[in-house]
Structures are given as structure tokens and as C-alpha cells.
Amino acid sequence: MAKVLIIGAGGVGRVVVQKCASLPEVFSEILLASRTKSKCDVIAEEVGQGRVKTAQLDADNVSETVALINEFKPFMVINVALPYQDLAIMDACLETGVHYLDTANYEPKDEAKFEYKWQWAYQDKFKEKGLMAVLGCGFDPGVTSIFTARAAKHHFDEIQYLDIVDCNAGDHGKAFATNFNPEINIREITQKGKYYEDGKWIETEPHEIHKDLNYPNIGPKRSYLIYHEELESLVKNFPSIKRARFWMTFGEEYLTHLRVIQNIGMARIDPVKFKGVEIVPLEFLKAVLPDPGELGENYSGETSIGCRIRGIKDGEEQTYYIWNNCKHEEAYKETGAQGVSYTTGVPAMIGAKMMIEGKWNGEGVFNVEEFDPDPFLTDLAEFGLPWHEKLNAEIEL
16 A cells, blocks of 8 residues: 555564555555665565565664665655654754654753653644654553543543553563663663643652552563653643653663663763774663664563543543553564564554554644554554453552
């Protein structure tokens, strides 16, 4: 039905390629591009089902991306590259007249700052071109936002309290490893915490606030309040929300390693001189840590990610819990990628499918909760991420 260009050949890109290749009636032609073409070639050979072409691309270079798009002429770009590259890829889409989708919001390379303002500023440009840009179509952000939209559509007249809870109870057997790009992951979890309450943002020290929460099929896990980008768009699009927070689990050993990394300066994102050469410590650390795309083979356990909500329906207060659990072993068996890559890649494919099929429509820049959640969630269950919901359950928060 439509040609797609996928940019990014990490673990998430691997899942997106595998899922798109399995639906030739939707994704008629697929081109996978990355800075390192050999990575694309491996993915195409192992999970592309003979349907995937590959190309070398420096996505920081707008003119290079424009040339590739003009040559391939896709309906849309699925961006699963680095968040630093979002704006350059959006510029290329505008210049060539193709639609855009990503899984993580833009952040400047020289500052760990997670805001949608840079991409929301493209609203008029995409609208004037008659194009659609869909932001944050992974799991969180992504599915968690769509879970919230389902709650608003079917179960609440007014959402008042939203807590997004993200648990990874997996074990990859490494002393220390991140589940996605180490540079992005460490920047994200070492920043100050932040949550929304009564119309303002409240900042906390990193990992200052924590609570033991029970997760389905997993049990109690210590969960830490951190800032996550979907909070910004959700409180904007659901103005009845009085408080919105994001919680993520970390093991004590992981946090100990993280503190050491920070204390010795390896989490720095500013360049330092080493033997006359400028290097960024965090970029060097990324080069020596395990590749997240290679964790899957020995990864056991599962993730559990969902939304715990309180609000009003027909004048009465009620609670609602909606979640998905994903087993790392099953994700690896299907795609060769671990569960965190799987839970990001599957929603990216489904979001692209929604755009191609016309189930998500519009001109401009959108966050996923602005669309009808129902067709997306139907596909989410069908393509490997079944979800569950409970009304008036104990939500602990």
C-alpha cells in the first residue's frame, strides 16, 4: 500500500523492520538506512524476509536525507534514530513532502533537556505543507499516552490523577548495561525528577522519591519518580489532570553503578581533552558498555508498563489500571531483540500503519493521544503486545 523509509538500525529498528516486512499489504516497499550500512544489511538479512533494501545515511545531514527520500519516494519516514536527529529528519520530510513519525522527542546534544517545544514549533510548517508528523509513538511515550486516551474515551468524564508505571524485571546477566542507547538512557535517568501538580511543575533531586509498587506477574519492585516526556503532552491534552507522575524501577546494583559513573565524571556530556583530542566522556562510555541490541539472547524475565488513573465518571470517583507485560524471551524468539526494543518497535510500526491506512489523519504535528486509541489498541494486541485493564482496582498511588 505504501513505501516507508526507516532510519535507525539499532534494536528498535530491527523490530520495526521485522514487523513491517511481515505486512506487505500495508508496507509495500521498505528501505532501512543508517550511518553504518553493514548494520542495516544484517537486519535486512536476518528479519527482512527478503523485502528490505538498505542504504548508508548520515541523518544529521539534511541534504543527504533529502536526496535519499527523493530517490526512494516513500509515503513516510519512521525515525528510530537518535533524538538529536529529530529536527534534521523533520526538515528533510518538509522539504520532500513526506509524513513523519518518531518514538522519542528531540533533545539538544549539548544539554539533557526533554521538551516537546522544538518539535511543536513545527506545527505550522507541517500544516502548511499538508503533512502529518506524529511524535512519541513508542511505548513510553506512545502506548502509555494511548492508554490514557482510552481511559478518557471509555472510562472517565474527567481524569484527575495519572501515574505511569514502568517496571523492567528482566535479567540480562551483565554487571551493568542499559536497555536502549546508553548515551540517551543515562542522560534521561540522571536528570532531576519532575512531576506536574495543580498547574505547575515540581522538581526533585534524581531518585529522591521512591515507592514500592506491585506489578502484575512480577510482584513488588522499588519504583523511582523521574521525569518523562509524555507527561508534558498529556497534561496539555487532558487539562482536567491535577497531578501526573512517572515511575520507573531500578535495581540497587544498577543505581550503584550509575552513581559511580556520575561521581567519576563519565556521565559528562561536555567535551574533555585526552591526549590532545576532544572526547565526550558519555560517548566514550557508550562505546565500552554492552550493545543494547545484543542483550536479548540471555535476557530472562519481563517488563510491565501501564497507567494507573483516578478520576470521575457519572459523578463518582473511580480508579483504572491498564497495562502490558512483555517477556524478553518471547520478544527475542520472534525478532532477535530484547523486550525493551520490542515494546518500542511494535508501536512504531502500528503508528505507521494507522497513518498509511488513514485511521490517524491530520495536518500538522501531533502527539499520539490526540488520535482515536481504539484501532491502535486493537492492532497492539494482535501484533504481540496484549494489554489488560481493571476498573476500580487498587492502584497504590
